[in-house]
Amino acid sequence: DTAVSQTPKYLVTQMGNDKSIKCEQNLGHDTMYWYKQDSKKFLKIMFSYNNKELIINETVPNRFSPKSPDKAHLNLHINSLELGDSAVYFCASSQDFGGGLIQFFGPGTRLTVL
Amino acid sequence: GENVEQHPSTLSVQEGDSAVIKCTYSDSASNYFPWYKQELGKGPQLIIDIRSNVGEKKDQRIAVTLNKTAKHFSLHITETQPEDSAVYFCAASDSNYQLIWGAGTKLIIKP
8 A cells, every 4th residue: 555645647738727736645644744855856845734733934935835634645737837836746745744764755746837 | 055966866876776966055054954855747855964963964865065164065865766867956945944945856767
């Protein structure tokens, strides 16, 4: 069974569109994350979220928003897509909120904006 | 805030030789230092971690060393094999308990 899953694996869309990426974890974890990985492989944290707190990286444009229908899901909504949004997006989860905990990553969603 | 620097960005070693990747951090309050391996087309996966109360940890061919005084930590892979080829990331927890990531090292194992 996949611990952290994401859909879709590939997403190709036009500039200006709105899209969503879904993430689900079956580990019973309380905290989930979204990361952006650019073409140079640099990993950038976008959001950290549990049922108590949302931490937003201040450099993330407000076109990006996380939505959590329940503890096992954290979806990423992106409005008005731009060329620079092209990247691989990773969802991750950890048992609780804290830097000393193992993060489990999903397989990634490659977003291409044309 | 915390800053993590990772070197080298690319490392090519002969199969069977050892590989060493180094990271430095800036926040002396950091107390957790994991290493993740990312294979092609996959998400990063934890391979080893170390906490600030120990100086070294080993797991088969992989070891991590930590020098708190100098604020640096290193990943050592011995007897490298083709399946070790991947991108490796170091990270450090900052004072807000967030993980701050290094820029990654692409490790190439030459047959």
